[in-house]
Structure formats: structure tokens, C-alpha cells
Amino acid sequence: ITILKYANGQVTTQDRTLLIRDQFGVTDIVDGVDLRQGNGVTVRPVVLSDNHTYNLRNQTFATPRKVINDESVRDPIRAFADVASKYPSN
Numbered sequence: 863i864t865i866l867k868y869a870n871g872q873v874t875t876q877d878r879t880l881l882i883r884d885q886f887g888v889t890d891i892v893d894g895v896d897l898r899q900g901n902g903v904t905v906r907p908v909v910l911s912d913n914h915t916y917n918l919r920n921q922t923f924a925t926p927r928k929v930i931n932d933e934s935v936r937d938p939i940r941a942f943a944d945v946a947s948k949y950p951s952n
Contacts, residue, residue: 887917910943 890897892907
């Protein structure tokens with residue numbers, strides 16, 4: 863991408879790299895289910911893989927937030943995984 867700026871009768875250019883959000887994610891298969899396809903998006907794996915974390919972060923779960931009933935700010939992915947690991951049958 864080239865940015866053109868006009869000021870005082872002069873045009874200046876600045877080359878930049880276009881960054882886009884990953885719309886498709888990376889391969890994330892757990893127990894034979896592709897978590898990016900169909901009903902796979904409803905699957906919550908017990909073990910949090912790097913691929914699953916990457917895909918969640920690109921779905922806006924990247925920003926640390928306040929946790930309910932707590933004033934601390936935590937990573938929502940890690941907070942959910944911690945609770946889910948305590949109650950795997952849910």
C-alpha cells in the first residue's frame with residue numbers, strides 16, 4: 863500500500879504493509895472434528911492447543927477483560943480454559 867500525502871504543493875509517498883485479520887484460521891482438528899467447520903465451532907476441547915488459541919484470538923477473544931465477580935483483568939481464553947478443566951463434563 864502506498865500512502866500519498868499532499869501538503870504545501872508537494873506530494874509525498876509512504877509505503878506500508880497492509881495487515882488483514884485472518885478470516886479462516888489455521889487447521890484445528892480435535893478427535894477427528896475440524897473445529898473451523900459446521901458444528902465443530904461448538905466443540906470446546908479440554909486441552910487448549912496453540913492452533914485453537916490462535917483461532918480464538920482472531921475471533922476477538924484476544925483482549926484481556928474483567929472477569930465476572932472479580933476486578934482483575936485476565937485473558938478470557940485462559941480464564942475459560944481454567945474453569946472448563948475443573949468441570950470437564952460440562
